Amino acid sequence: MEALKEVYSRSFFEQFVKVVKREYPPFDKNRFFELIYDQAWPDRELKMRIRHVADVLTQTLPPTYEEALGILMRIAPGCRGFEYLFLADFVELNGLSYYENSIKALEMFTVCASAEFAVRPFILKDPDRMMAQMLAWSTHQNEHLRRLASEGCRPRLPWGVSLQMFKADPGPILPILDNLKQDSSEYVRKSVANNLNDISKDHPELVLDISKRWYGHHPHTDWIVRHACRSLLKQGNPDALGLFGLGNAEGIDVRQLVTSTPQLKVGEDLIFSFHIQNLSNDARKLRIEYEIGFVKKNGSLSSKRFKLSEKMYPPGTSSVSKKHSFKPITTRVYYAGQHKLSVIINGREAALVPFDLMDGNP
Structure with missing residues (x-):
């Protein structure tokens, strides 16, 4: 699969330059390409390429922020897709001292791509003013602005600068999330759930309290609560489990946990199976997960x-089988050695078996 950063191809920039020159004829195409394709370009990852493009635009557009920003705002309606994140990044890079103009631009750019990263330095610089703006966006008719209200203030937004003050006290975020708890847009609801999930890492009891108050009143809100509690559920938090009818696992046994691949190589699949034994007379709602202990360097x-299933299991025996790929991925390096596989029932480890991973090289 082609790396995401390769979206910034020569053909992409050629098209972008044409759009800029229609609005700003003096734009120096040759200088733009000379600056874009500097010596470090091949080694830059996606986020650094976004910043580099914003920096090159700073050098090739008119020197005053207001004039340069005006050009970008006029071309923005024709620049849609995540690859145009550099429009908002231009604001983050240059516009912290031009609040009014920058906020208007971010409102436009978030509809074209997103401004979730660019709003964060504004929050850090003036949290009261910016969070009041985010609260206003949370009632906007445009779903992209409503989503920005939530996504931009996530305490732990991936790729974004950390908002330490909201890790310590997420109170200013809560009115925004409350406005969005029944939002008609799944795009927005997913952001609300992710924000609450972030908060749960530092304030689990707060998120549990919100979840208990919100749950059971509206289908959209129930969806948010469920996804907001995913980390708590993975941790086996008993209150989170109980909220969704997942009580203790008494009377539930896991038997005959076996792997047909007790030794495997990197690149192969771990194949395993087991039996769920429900010793009671009633069907039980069970959250079945498996956990792999990966050997580190x-x-x-x-x-x-990893989640396997969450459903009702009848009395008696139910068979479960699964395979887990050990094909190389960019987010994990596999090391040879004895790993561990365990089965988790409603947050409780119920069975464990070791297996050996060997180097995939011949």
Whole structure:
């Protein structure tokens, strides 16, 4: 699969330059390309390429922020897609001292691509003023603005600068999320759930309290609560489990956990199966997960949990089978050694078996 950063191809920039020159004829195409394709370009990852494009535009558009921003705002309606994140990044890079103009631009650019990263320096500089703006956006008729209200103030937004003050006290975020808890847009609801999930990392009891108050009143809100509690559910938090009817696992056994691949190589699949034994007379709602203890470079184990199912299991025996790929991925390096596989029932480890991963090289 082609790396995401390769969206910034020569053909993409050729088209973009044409759009800019229609609005600003003096734009120097040759200088733009000379600056874009500097010595470091091949080694830059996606986020750094976005910043580099914003920096090159700073050098090739008119020197005054207001004039340069005006050009970008006029071309913005024809620049849609995540690859145009550099429009908002231009504001982040140059516009912190031009609040009014910058906010108007971010309103436009978030509809074209997103401004979730660019709003964060404005929050850090003047949290009261910016969070009042975010609260206003949370009632906007445009779903992109409503989503920005939530996504932009996530305490732990991936790729974004951390908002330490909201890790410590997420109080200013809560009125925004409350406005959005029944939002008609799944795009917005997903952001609300992600924001609450972020908050749960530092304030689990607060998110549990919100979840208990919100749950059971509206289908959209129930969806948000469920996704907001995913980390708490993975941790086996008993209150989170109980909220969704997942009580203790008494009377539930896991038997005959076996792997047909007790030894496998990097690139192969771990294949395993087990039986769920419901010893009661009634069907039980069970959340079935498996956890792999991956060997780290230093020989210790780092565990990651994966969901298998969540449903009603009848009395008696139910069979479960699964395969887990050990094909190389960019987000994890596999090391040879003895790994561990465990089955988790409603947050409780119910069975464990070791397996050996070997180097995939011949």
